Amino acid sequence: MSDFPIIAIAGLACETSTFSPARTSAAAFHPRRGEEIIEKYKFLQSGTPLGDAANWQGALIGHALPGGTVTRSAFEKLAAEILSRLADIRLASEKGIKGLWFDIHGAMCVEGMDDAEADLLRRIRGVVGSETIVSASMDLHGNVSRDLAHQIDIITCYRMAPHEDATESKERACRHLVDLLKSGPEPPKRPLKAWVKVPILLPGEQTSTRMEPAKSLYRLVPEVESCPGVLDAAIWVGYAWADEVRNHAVVMVTGWKANEVTEKAKSLAEYFWKVREDFHFVAPTGSLDECIAQALVSPDRPFFISDSGDNPTAGGSGDVTWGLARILNSPDFQETENRVIIYASIPGPKAIDIIVAAGVGAIVTVTAGAEVDNIHCGPLTLTGKVHAIKFGDNDAVVGSVLQIGSVFVILTKLRKPYHRETDFTDLNLKPRAADIVVVKIGYLEPELFDMAANWMLALTPGGVDQDICRLGHSRISRPMWPFDTQFLQEPTFSPQLIPMSNMPF
Structure with missing residues (x-):
């Protein structure tokens, strides 16, 4: 050549x-x-x-x-x-x-x-x-x-x-x-x-x-x-x-x-x-509470919810705990016999060390999240049963699942986006059989979109907040739609x- x-x-x-x-x-x-x-x-x-x-x-x-x-x-x-x-x-x-x-x-x-x-x-x-x-x-x-x-x-x-x-x-x-x-x-x-x-x-x-x-x-x-x-x-x-x-x-x-x-x-x-x-928006939107309430009354399964404000594939830190905290505090998910909800995910390197040392089936107490972005909520202390552990993940390095009531929380060593069905099944989770799957994402990637019987976009806080007008842009050129809805003069292209x-x- x-x-x-x-x-x-x-x-x-x-x-x-x-x-x-x-x-x-x-x-x-x-x-x-x-x-x-x-x-x-x-x-x-x-x-x-x-x-x-x-x-x-x-x-x-x-x-x-x-x-x-x-x-x-x-x-x-x-x-x-x-x-x-x-x-x-x-x-x-x-x-x-x-x-x-x-x-x-x-x-x-x-x-x-x-x-x-x-x-x-x-x-x-x-x-x-x-x-x-x-x-x-x-x-x-x-x-x-x-x-x-x-x-x-x-x-x-x-x-x-x-x-x-x-x-x-x-x-x-x-x-x-x-x-x-x-x-x-x-x-x-x-x-x-x-x-x-x-x-x-x-x-x-x-x-x-x-x-x-x-x-x-x-x-x-x-x-x-x-x-x-x-x-x-x-x-x-x-x-x-x-x-x-x-x-x-x-x-x-x-x-x-x-x-x-x-x-x-x-x-x-x-x-x-x-x-x-x-x-x-590409899907119906609401607060996280509104999205969960809709998911609980909907007959559609699995019902996906995007925890969009901390989407790691848009630039979010991936460790905002605000959404998970609200889910764990909800009485709808505190008993194991309640509807199954999967949450993906929260990074916690120290938590992973404890989980790995304890092994699958053990009951552990760990603290995870908010090491980078603690503006909206602090670290969470979680007590639950180790459901699964996976080593060698390209992004997470080590992934695990902690069952807390009917909530299956995915904890990772490093932040990871969850876009494919195998991301869940590799952790012994069955997203198609779950009632609700909450994923840190914006619009659903193709595999999730095909899997979801229904879905909503939760307008949650974070570094990629979907309500961009409340983020505080100060350097972009103005006027700019939708920050400005009234233009003194129509743009000429x-x-x-x-x-x-x-x-x-």
Whole structure:
């Protein structure tokens, strides 16, 4: 593959809430290097169309579980290694690095920085050079600043929420990159990019593509992409639980015809704005008490409840005990013969040590939770029977279940999202047979959605509170829907055209 263009792979991804007291370390990114990156992405492996189209060289990628702000030391450590590895790849090649796949999420917040992804790419550009073609794949809950859009040559994002098309979107970004590198002159001509800010900032639970109006909005994307002269179209709803200037919705259309990309970007932005009042939560909502009351009277089983304010896959710390405390204090669940309720989950490293030492079947008293986020409720002391223990979990490390009355509480060494049926069955739990399953999540991931006979979204407190207007944003640009419902002047959507040129970055 020595005659094939070298395409490097680098990026850091972490969806981070600035309203959570948690901090994200370098280890949390679980960095992959070199061939480990190719092993992760099957569409880049030898024998695939993309794998055989270029000489893919992994530098470093890191994908952390969503959480609190990334420490500056963690970012600098990982960024330095990315730059070092890219420098090695460039030195080993006579023709240099022709392309870069920037594998990011887009909502990473770093201590002392306002636009971490743009800063990282600027540093990368300093190593690989301004002529390297960069293609980025992002989460639709990421943020695209004007600065980031300028530095990237072609950019795309997921078109589904939940993100069932994540792999497809990453593959699309790589295919765009290969196509550009093969398109003609050396260096390749850069496409035009039309960037439009949309003054809307909504949580993902109001913008799921399972329902309207997001379903119709995102249905327009492939229609625009199919137009002559258009390479890619993308809509970002933005990330609602961080307080930075770049947190807002964005539309981008990339292609070769200035009139086409600007007109299409404008039409998508205008439609997004037109339907802004139609965005609603993906499920019925209520306080936790209201959700439990509804679940108790409903004949539907299992009845799922999202404890949404501390959702670890949106950036919550995962150790807020507020919801569990209310459940354990409820007389409806204090007797073992009452309706079975499963709660997922609370981290408690010290509690796990006691549980492991005691073993399955033992009665133990442990304290867990609120080691990171104790704003809403303190640690809980729990006495119950050890129902199950599992070792070797990728996220939790050690998971366990403590039965307290009719409540089966999942306790973990490290925080873990519970998205799959096996997450429960591996702990000797039967979620399909339970009356109520409470999960720290927002909209239900596909397996949970398919399993739930009914469900509600509990508007609970935490670092990813669904009531975003009460979080206290102070740095986002205003006016911004829904923080502001009255605009003195209707927004005008005039796409900023970022021209094709080999301009310095």
